[in-house]
Amino acid sequence: MEQEIHRDKWLPRLVVLILGLSALVSLAGTILLESQGHTTPELLIALGSAAIGGLAGLLVPSPIQK
Numbered sequence: 001m002e003q004e005i006h007r008d009k010w011l012p013r014l015v016v017l018i019l020g021l022s023a024l025v026s027l028a029g030t031i032l033l034e035s036q037g038h039t040t041p042e043l044l045i046a047l048g049s050a051a052i053g054g055l056a057g058l059l060v061p062s063p064i065q066k
Contacts, residue, residue: 016058022051 026048030040 019051
């Protein structure tokens with residue numbers, strides 16, 4: 001008996017949206033802090049980098065195994 005697996009279309013979109021917004025917010029926060037003469041916290045840089053890395057991991061196609 002073959003089971004039909006339903007894939008949720010909105011979950012990957014939501015994850016990409018959240019990661020993209022996280023990257024943009026960290027970029028905007030970095031620019032805002034630097035423009036006011038403050039130093040950028042390393043946590044803000046790490047969050048932005050992790051969000052961009054997560055987006056890259058989700059959007060790059062996986063290699064095909066033979």
